[in-house]
Amino acid sequence: MKKTTIKDIARELGVNPSTVSRALNNHPDIGLAMRAEVKQLAEKMHYRPNQTAVHLRSQQSRLIGLIVPEMTMFFYPSVIKGIQEALDKKGYHLVMLSSNESAEQEMENLRICVENDLAGVLISLSRNTKIPANLNLLSELDAPVVLFDKVLNDMPFDSILLADERAAQDSVLHLIHSGCTRIGGMFGNPNLLMTQLRMKGFLKGLELGGVPFIEQLVRFADNAIDGAQCARELMSLPEQPDGIFVMSDELIIGAYPPICNAGLAIPQECSVICISDGFLPYLLYPQVTYLHHDGYEMGKTAAERLLSRISNQSSQFEPETLYIQAKLIECASTQKVK
Amino acid sequence: MKKTTIKDIARELGVNPSTVSRALNNHPDIGLAMRAEVKQLAEKMHYRPNQTAVHLRSQQSRLIGLIVPEMTMFFYPSVIKGIQEALDKKGYHLVMLSSNESAEQEMENLRICVENDLAGVLISLSRNTKIPANLNLLSELDAPVVLFDKVLNDMPFDSILLADERAAQDSVLHLIHSGCTRIGGMFGNPNLLMTQLRMKGFLKGLELGGVPFIEQLVRFADNAIDGAQCARELMSLPEQPDGIFVMSDELIIGAYPPICNAGLAIPQECSVICISDGFLPYLLYPQVTYLHHDGYEMGKTAAERLLSRISNQSSQFEPETLYIQAKLIECASTQKVK
DNA sequence: ACGCGAATCGAAAACGTTTGTTGTTGATAA
DNA sequence: TTATCAACAACAAACGTTTTCGATTCGCGT
Numbered sequence: 001m002k003k004t005t006i007k008d009i010a011r012e013l014g015v016n017p018s019t020v021s022r023a024l025n026n027h028p029d030i031g032l033a034m035r036a037e038v039k040q041l042a043e044k045m046h047y048r049p050n051q052t053a054v055h056l057r058s059q060q061s062r063l064i065g066l067i068v069p070e071m072t073m074f075f076y077p078s079v080i081k082g083i084q085e086a087l088d089k090k091g092y093h094l095v096m097l098s099s100n101e102s103a104e105q106e107m108e109n110l111r112i113c114v115e116n117d118l119a120g121v122l123i124s125l126s127r128n129t130k131i132p133a134n135l136n137l138l139s140e141l142d143a144p145v146v147l148f149d150k151v152l153n154d155m156p157f158d159s160i161l162l163a164d165e166r167a168a169q170d171s172v173l174h175l176i177h178s179g180c181t182r183i184g185g186m187f188g189n190p191n192l193l194m195t196q197l198r199m200k201g202f203l204k205g206l207e208l209g210g211v212p213f214i215e216q217l218v219r220f221a222d223n224a225i226d227g228a229q230c231a232r233e234l235m236s237l238p239e240q241p242d243g244i245f246v247m248s249d250e251l252i253i254g255a256y257p258p259i260c261n262a263g264l265a266i267p268q269e270c271s272v273i274c275i276s277d278g279f280l281p282y283l284l285y286p287q288v289t290y291l292h293h294d295g296y297e298m299g300k301t302a303a304e305r306l307l308s309r310i311s312n313q314s315s316q317f318e319p320e321t322l323y324i325q326a327k328l329i330e331c332a333s334t335q336k337v338k
Numbered sequence: 339m340k341k342t343t344i345k346d347i348a349r350e351l352g353v354n355p356s357t358v359s360r361a362l363n364n365h366p367d368i369g370l371a372m373r374a375e376v377k378q379l380a381e382k383m384h385y386r387p388n389q390t391a392v393h394l395r396s397q398q399s400r401l402i403g404l405i406v407p408e409m410t411m412f413f414y415p416s417v418i419k420g421i422q423e424a425l426d427k428k429g430y431h432l433v434m435l436s437s438n439e440s441a442e443q444e445m446e447n448l449r450i451c452v453e454n455d456l457a458g459v460l461i462s463l464s465r466n467t468k469i470p471a472n473l474n475l476l477s478e479l480d481a482p483v484v485l486f487d488k489v490l491n492d493m494p495f496d497s498i499l500l501a502d503e504r505a506a507q508d509s510v511l512h513l514i515h516s517g518c519t520r521i522g523g524m525f526g527n528p529n530l531l532m533t534q535l536r537m538k539g540f541l542k543g544l545e546l547g548g549v550p551f552i553e554q555l556v557r558f559a560d561n562a563i564d565g566a567q568c569a570r571e572l573m574s575l576p577e578q579p580d581g582i583f584v585m586s587d588e589l590i591i592g593a594y595p596p597i598c599n600a601g602l603a604i605p606q607e608c609s610v611i612c613i614s615d616g617f618l619p620y621l622l623y624p625q626v627t628y629l630h631h632d633g634y635e636m637g638k639t640a641a642e643r644l645l646s647r648i649s650n651q652s653s654q655f656e657p658e659t660l661y662i663q664a665k666l667i668e669c670a671s672t673q674k675v676k
Numbered sequence: 677a678c679g680c681g682a683a684t685c686g687a688a689a690a691c692g693t694t695t696g697t698t699g700t701t702g703a704t705a706a
Numbered sequence: 707t708t709a710t711c712a713a714c715a716a717c718a719a720a721c722g723t724t725t726t727c728g729a730t731t732c733g734c735g736t
């Protein structure tokens with residue numbers, strides 16, 4: 001069944017399409033009688049405005065692109081939820097694209113955003129993205145861009161980040177206050193800004209807490225499997241750690257079983273703390289204390305910022321970086337002292 | 339910077355826009371020399387076809403809608419991954435909408451699909467959706483619809499379902515083969531088709547295995563919290579179960595801790611099996627044997643079916659129901675006999 | 677009676693494509 | 707030479723809106 005258009009209504013009523021359009025949009029030029037008549041018929045004919053045509057004519061879309069490296073069960077579901085709520089409120093909708101951790105696929109996704117003339121784009125960068133290659137395509141996109149979570153330095157866009165350094169620092173300090181003196185750390189790929197910041201916070205925490213940095217207790221792993229291996233190495237050292245900071249969900253999931261099975265009592269002999277989306281720590285046994293990396297909050301913040309950039313499109317702007325603070329959620333696994 | 343259009347290229351070359359369009363689309367009417375010239379200039383001017391205009395003119399979109407009840411970390415991330423891979427291959431993109439378990443929001447989302455003239459829609463129904471209310475809006479949508487996972491009976495659409503009954507039956511039989519004789523069950527909302535089917539499989543499994551059905555050992559819970567409560571009740575019965583079937587991820591996550599803490603050795607005194615997306619069972623301790631409800635497979639199947647309906651739009655069709663088989667993944671928690 | 681400003685609506689162009697039709701060449705065949 | 711036919715490209719309409727610019731009517735004050 002063909003959809004009814006403005007023209008159909010106009011023909012039926014013997015008026016001009018422009019009149020129908022104005023009537024439906026409550027334009028003051030149209031008399032109240034006519035408005036009512038038009039609206040009533042529109043209702044009766046199940047008229048739905050064709051957003052594609054609106055978009056083409058008005059030159060502004062109500063679609064927002066979201067590009068993520070991979071659709072994992074950590075973090076991104078809650079990010080998406082946050083984004084959607086913010087967008088819904090303003091009548092925008094979400095187009096989901098995945099780069100699969102490939103810079104090429106990411107460019108391809110950007111091309112899709114350009115071609116579909118999306119109103120704005122939210123990006124969490126793939127781990128293989130280098131700056132200059134993607135930047136020219138990004139400049140073709142004259143829509144606002146907001147980066148979140150996975151970003152690179154010196155990009156001319158708004159960024160939403162976890163307060164990584166602070167979260168790592170707080171984690172370490174919490175371990176120290178629980179009585180730890182030999183603190184290990186498990187980190188992700190050292191090329192990532194995120195890793196560097198959390199490393200920095202880790203060191204700062206040690207310094208502030210007056211606890212020495214022990215290089216052998218620090219490991220870098222790219223994924224859960226690596227994480228498990230590193231954890232085994234760590235726990236089989238002659239002088240084991242009495243506290244471990246784990247930088248992410250992906251790592252804790254691999255590292256925790258080996259840590260638990262190493263023969264040390266948790267948390268009495270070895271405390272564990274991590275930075276996490278907040279779901280895993282409840283499931284692992286014993287439960288893990290963590291600094292909550294709130295995906296919902298981050299998604300919401302990113303989307304709101306993007307929308308505000310869209311409405312103030314014209315005005316020049318300085319790119320800003322907003323930080324989401326991580327909150328400490330305490331479970332059994334660090335409560336060494338009573 | 340304004341985007342270059344076909345008109346710009348045409349003006350630059352002193353030819354008609356239609357020639358440019360045909361040249362870019364390798365229409366045989368255009369000479370090879372002209373084609374090359376056009377393409378070269380298009381490249382140089384960074385021309386990107388405006389998909390909105392293409393869509394309006396050709397009357398076919400390359401956007402697919404996805405409506406889910408809620409963006410949870412179980413199941414849907416892998417579903418989305420499966421959908422995206424299938425869509426990507428054919429050059430379609432995904433618009434994500436959430437109904438938040440509300441029938442009204444779901445209708446609103448459908449309206450969005452209609453207004454944006456999406457090429458097709460994938461729906462996992464909200465738990466509050468009743469048939470007739472949404473059906474008239476669904477009929478306005480002249481694009482194909484495929485339902486998956488959460489569906490209702492007697493809807494004139496393709497459906498992709500887990501082989502629920504079979505999965506439940508296999509679960510129970512596996513418990514029985516492990517030596518269980520007093521088998522409990524935890525189920526979701528009894529109004530859901532999914533619950534009814536899994537209940538049916540549960541009963542069939544008992545029958546086939548020659549083990550009696552014990553009504554007191556069966557519980558219904560709407561969510562994880564309820565699940566925990568029900569599990570406590572179950573485990574505090576005078577005659578405890580020696581095997582428990584749990585119908586879903588949402589329930590096992592609430593129910594497992596009480597089950598573990600009830601004083602029975604797992605799996606020696608009480609075996610546990612569930613139907614799951616496949617992630618939780620590895621995290622819980624002790625690990626849980628499960629029948630794998632593969633979201634990726636389901637998303638892929640649903641998307642492929644939708645795309646095939648889209649290409650054969652014209653031909654009449656009989657709605658079909660496809661079943662995804664669940665595979666048994668064995669962990670420690672049911673291996674009672676050795 | 678004349679002019680003037682509201683009030684209401686119509687005509688047409690525009691957004692960027694695609695496509696059916698028509699027109700212009702140049703070459704080939706009769 | 708003329709008719710015929712490719713080959714190529716221009717013209718114009720169309721998709722469904724919105725919006726600029728006019729056109730018409732009516733009431734009212736002078």
